[in-house]
Amino acid sequence: MDSLDLYDDADRERLVPEPPKRVDAPVRTPFERDRARVVHAAASRRLAAKTQVMGPQSDDFVRNRLTHSLEVAQVARDLSRALGSQPDIAETAALAHDLGHPPFGHNGERVLAELSEDCGGFEGNAQTLRLLTRLEAKTFDIEGRSVGLNLTRATLDACTKYPWPREQADAPGGVHSDGSPREVRKFGVYDDDLRVFGWLREGAAAGGRRRCLEAQVMDLADDVAYSVHDVEDGVVAGRIALTRLDPAAVWATVRDWYVPEADDAELDAVLAGLRTQDSWPTSPYDASRRSLAALKNLTSDLIGRFCGAVQHATFAAGDGPFLRYAADLVVPRTTQLEIAVLKGIAAHYVMQADDRLAAMDRQRELVMELVAVLAHRGAEALQRPYADDWHAASDDAGRLRAVIDQVASLTDASAVEWHHRLRSPRA
Incomplete structure (x- = not known):
């Protein structure tokens, strides 16, 4: 059976509802x-100028949010097809x-969360849902309200990594993939977007937090991609030497950031297992084409290793079908630890570097000042869609949300430019 027929x-x-496309248009599934x-x-285009780990302007090799998203998409597509879902x-x-x-990734998210307490908070995943269902202009309902891209229920549900509002979120802990501390509660919907959230969650258990299988695939693909690719970027940048790791120091970071219960013996065994991968380097990286090719083969092999283990474990856990709420993804403990070890390597050698931490301090100050000046100047300083939202707001909370939406839409570079322009004496 074609996987499409399972939906x-x-x-x-x-x-x-949308009318059928023209009869001469290419036939596409929903x-x-x-x-x-x-x-x-x-x-999506703006992601090309948004920070992943190191800023997009720091090097033309390192990943930005767009290239990271493309790589996550490839991993998710291959794993989904292997499982038999759409x-x-x-x-x-x-x-x-x-x-x-x-702008500035989780570092910017942290500032916006602090500044938006009076309008329901800020969280990147909740903002994604808001973009898809409201801010990204394509479709309007009969009452004249934007419904964003008007995606199908199954797709919107798959985009919902944290299917609950802020009031149901757990207390934050640990760190993000970019090394910034988790100080923001993880949730997937703002209170004023609960209407569409209730619609897209039809079919899930009432009030439940369970994610659909496709969202679980997306989340794992994100974990796999950044664990492998952050190490690759660090090696090319000269910050990571896979042939000269300091396990004791790395294990301390792994426990502090990701898996506090793992002991040295367990992590030693995991690293030993990774080193059995034929493509694990035995000589230092020297930036030659041969070294670049070997590094690329390692990333491919690690992705295959992780996804293959998950596929086998998921099939072993049930008969399927492996879609929506008929099954859950199974990630073996060893795979979880292998991913955590790679994250720990990148965290220890790249994310804790002094130059990066100083830059993050400057970024937070910039975002804070930008929100303040926009809130003070109001609609006349906002782009037209956000100015319209400001004028339509019935209270200060709604006007603050318009400012937060505007700042969240900016790229790293445009945030710097807006900050310079709006704080200039001539502005």
């Missing part, structure tokens, strides 16, 4: 149309998973 009319439903809408969204859904969720990130 019913409710899965394919859109919040606003989920292929969803993917195209995310690919063509303005928010690959377009998982791929679209992966392409969209970082759309809500503000």
Whole structure:
């Protein structure tokens, strides 16, 4: 059976019904149309100038949010197809998973969360849902309200990494993939977006926090991609030498940031297992084409290793079908630890560097000052869509949300430019 046939009319439903396409238009499935809408969204283009780990301007090799999202999408698509679910859904969720990130990544998110307490907080995943269902202009309902890209229920549900509002979120702890501390509660919807959230979660257990399988695939693909690729970027940047690791120091970071319960013996065994990979380097990286090719082969092999282990474990846990709420993804303990070890290597050698921590301090100050000046100047300083939201707001909380939405939409470079322009005496 084609995986598409496993999804019913409710899965394919859109919040606003759409007429059939012209008879001479190319025939596409509803989920292929969803993917195209995310690919063509303005928010997707902005990801090219948003921080992943090291800033986009720091080197023309390192990943930015867009290249990271493309790599996550490839991993998600391949794993979804292997499981027999609809690959377009998982791929679209992966392409969209970082759309809500503000300038300077989790570092900027932390500032916006602090400044938006009076309007319901800020969280990158909740902002992604807001973009997909409100801010990214494509479709309006009969009452004249924007419903964003008007994606299908199954795709929107797959994009929801944290399917609960802020009041149900757990206390933050640990760190993000970019090394910044988790000080923001993880949630997936703002209170004023609960209407569409309730619609997209139809089919899930009432009030439950369970993610659909496609969202689980997206989340794992994100974990796999940044664990492997952050190490690759660090090696090329000269910050990581895989042939000269200091396990004791790395294990301290792994426990502090990711798996506090893992002991040295367990982590030693995990690293020994990774080193059995044929492509694990035995000589130092020297920036030659041969070294670059060997590093690329290592990243490919590690991705295959992780996804293969998850596929086998998931199949062993049940008969399927492996989609929506009929099954859950199974990630073996060893795979979780292997991913954590790679994250720990990148964290220890790249994310704790003094030059990076100083830059993060400057970024937080810039975002804080930018929000303050925009809140003071109001609609006349905002782009037209956000100025319209400011004028339509009925209270200060709504006007603050318009400012937060505007700042969150900016790239790293445009945030710097706006800050310079708006704080200039001539502005």
